[in-house]
Amino acid sequence: MWEVTVDKDKCTGCEECVGNCPAGVLELVDGKSEPVNINDCLGCETCVEVCPEDAITVSED
Numbered sequence: 001m002w003e004v005t006v007d008k009d010k011c012t013g014c015e016e017c018v019g020n021c022p023a024g025v026l027e028l029v030d031g032k033s034e035p036v037n038i039n040d041c042l043g044c045e046t047c048v049e050v051c052p053e054d055a056i057t058v059s060e061d
Contacts, residue, residue: 001061002041006033010055017047017056 004025013031023040026033026047033056035041047056 002043003059003061004035004038004041005057007055008032010053012053014052016050020046020050022046
């Protein structure tokens with residue numbers, strides 16, 4: 001299982017992670033990225049790679 005964490009102070013709501021996550025883990029909630037389908041995370045770290053603000057971390061739970 002994977003844990004996806006979004007630093008809300010760094011997130012600008014650009015939706016890069018939302019649009020690029022192959023498992024649909026992230027959604028925009030109140031203008032910020034939010035991991036909503038966490039059990040679907042593949043651990044691929046695509047969200048980490050595309051985030052221009054370095055606001056996302058993925059770790060093994």
